[in-house]
Amino acid sequence: xxxxxxxxxxxxxxxxxGHAEKKTPHQIIQVTAQQVLEVLKNDEAAIxxxxxxxxxxxxxxxxxxxxxxxxxxFILAKHWKTANDAQRVAFTNExxxxxIRTYGKHMVEYxxxxxxxxxxxxxxxxxxxxxxxxxxxxNGSKPLQIAYVFRTTENTAKIVDVRVEGMxxxxxxxxxxxxxxxxxxxxxxxxxxxxxxRPALAMNTLSN
Numbered sequence: 178x179x180x181x182x183x184x185x186x187x188x189x190x191x192x193x194x195g196h197a198e199k200k201t202p203h204q205i206i207q208v209t210a211q212q213v214l215e216v217l218k219n220d221e222a223a224i225x226x227x228x229x230x231x232x233x234x235x236x237x238x239x240x241x242x243x244x245x246x247x248x249x250x251f252i253l254a255k256h257w258k259t260a261n262d263a264q265r266v267a268f269t270n271e272x273x274x275x276x277i278r279t280y281g282k283h284m285v286e287y288x289x290x291x292x293x294x295x296x297x298x299x300x301x302x303x304x305x306x307x308x309x310x311x312x313x314x315x316n317g318s319k320p321l322q323i324a325y326v327f328r329t330t331e332n333t334a335k336i337v338d339v340r341v342e343g344m345x346x347x348x349x350x351x352x353x354x355x356x357x358x359x360x361x362x363x364x365x366x367x368x369x370x371x372x373x374x375r376p377a378l379a380m381n382t383l384s385n
Contacts, residue, residue, distance in 0.1 A: 202308045202327040202334045205242075206294045218289065232277050240276065244328060244335040245269050251337075252350045256363050264363060271370035278374055289315045304329060305337070 217224070224230050249269040250257045257265065295309040306327045311320040326338040339346045357366050 200334070202306050202325065202329065203294070203297050205334065206292075206308055206310065206325070236273075236277050240273060242335055244337050245273050247328065247335075247337050248272070248347060251347045252354060253363070254351055254355065256355075256358055260363055264367060267367045267371075268363070271367055271374055274374040275370060291315065293320070302329070306334070 220230070246265075246269055249265070249272055252272070253260065253268065260268070291313045293311040293313070295311065298309075306329055308325045308327065310323050310325070312323050313320040322342050324340040325336055326340070327334045328337045337347075354366060357369075361369075
């Protein structure tokens with residue numbers, strides 16, 4: 178279940194390409210959503226021949242507008258507090274690669290999707306702002322309700338969570354990883370993620 182949710186969430190990350198520091202969260206999506214999906218559609222043939230092209234898109238453009246450290250901190254919860262600096266860095270990096278690996282493998286399957294950005298309901302500026310959208314996968318199913326939670330500062334706006342039909346991506350990962358850590362350890366979780374990610378890392382050089 179969490180893998181299926183991840184695929185949908187990663188598809189939804191597409192709207193955030195752009196200059197997050199110059200736009201509000203809602204503007205980021207409004208300006209770029211259709212543009213990026215059109216690029217994906219136009220490059221579908223090339224992507225099918227070389228799926229790693231999606232990896233580059235995610236790594237260099239999409240993930241930089243996500244606050245991966247805050248996501249990792251929430252996912253690990255109490256284990257983040259007891260982790261040392263090296264473990265925190267390692268987990269955050271493996272989490273990033275996991276997103277890229279999963280995205281690159283499945284993204285082309287959704288090249289015909291359409292995203293509708295819903296009107297803002299509350300224009301009051303807060304530190305945490307939610308942007309609601311509908312994702313139509315063009316497969317006859319009802320459009321998915323996807324909400325993007327941004328943490329905003331004076332100069333930037335970055336994603337800290339994505340909710341699909343009310344289900345938080347971060348809560349799903351926190352539940353899954355909490356059980357895994359309880360059965361093994363944080364160090365073994367990081368090692369398992371690294372062993373899974375390593376083939377993808379060998380195929381595509383990731384930026385630091």
